[in-house]
Amino acid sequence: MKQGTGTVLVTGANRGLGxxxxxxxxxxxxxxxxTxxxxxxxxxxxxxxRSEGLDVHFALLDVASPESISRLAGRLEQQGIRLTALVNNAGIAMEGFDAHVAEYTVAVNFLGPLRVTERLLPLMEEHGRIVMVSSALAELKDYPHSLQRRFDPPPSKERLVALEWSFVEDVRAGVYADRGWPESAYRVSKLGLNALTRLLAEELEPRNLLVNAVCPSWVRTQMGGPHAARSIERGADVIVWAATLPPEGPTGGFFRNRRPVPW
Structure with missing residues (x-):
């Protein structure tokens, strides 16, 4: 992508990696x-x-709210805006572990990117890019085989949504450990996000849209904390790289340091 030729929307961008x-x-x-x-x-x-001379515009967006997503999309449509790239960066890592934490984490980290992407797809240009900001904690090799089989190969989007909600209900019922789930809503939500990336990459290939997940690594942000190993500038590099891939770039991959890593 040549410099100065793209329009990108970034979620969860008021601080940190966004x-x-x-x-x-x-x-x-x-x-x-x-946003x-x-x-x-x-x-x-x-x-x-903007004070740094950058062409930046603000839009209110709560990715956990379908109404907020629709309002944003309507505003962009009204202004005739087309997107070259979409970066689904918004995410949370809540303290504690209970049904409320599980439900809200899934709503933000998994359903948010799904709903934002689907609602903004009509605004995406051909050869556009969609970036999912994920985590190494979602690598399948770190999960029991019984759980790996439920996500790999990824089921349909409808079944994937149902699978994520089954985690929430299992936490609510106190049986999540018996069902093979980890005691981490963040990990489960990012596991779902990785599976969603693969589904969308296949679905959108006919439109020449590249869909990839990236792991910024442990970054010194409000979420990562001051002792994280990586600077925020280095953490954002892989996101920017995936958002600016050439038309012949990869799709359906999971990347760290611009290099593919196993799902």
Whole structure:
């Protein structure tokens, strides 16, 4: 992708990796839509990047709310905006472990990217890119074989959604360990996100859309903490790389340091 020829939308971008991704793409000359659920922090982050001379615009978006997603899509459609890239960065890692944590984590980390992607697909240009910000904690090799078989090969989107919700219900019923689930809503949500990446890559191949998941590694953000090994600039690099792949680039992959890693 040549510099200055793309429009990208980044979710969860008022701080951390999302904000740095907006900065790096803006520095490449892209027009950036910075989205966030906070009506105060989001505009402040946007203005900070604009003060650096970057072409950045703010839009309110709560990925856990279908209504918020529809409002955003309607606004973009009204303005005739087409997207070259979509970065599904918004994510949470909540403290504790109970049904509420499981339900809200799945809603943000898994259902959010699914709903945002499906609603914005009509606005995606041919040869566009969709990036899912995932985690090494979602690598299948670290799960019991009984659980691996439920996600690999990925079931249909409908069955995948049902599988993620079955985790929530198993947590609610106190039987999640008996069913082979880990005691981590974050891990399960990212496992679902990786499976979704593979499904969407196959589904959207006829439209020449590239869909990939990336692992930024352990990054010094509010979520990662101050002792993380990687700077935020290095963490965002793989996201920016996946968002700017050439038309002949990979699809359906999982990448760390710009290199493929096993699912």
């Amino acid at each position: 904000l740095e991704t907006c900065r790096q793409l803006g520095q490449l000359g892209w027009r950036v839509w910075l 966030a659920p906070d009506a105060a922090e989001g505009p402040r982050a946007c203005e900070a990047l």
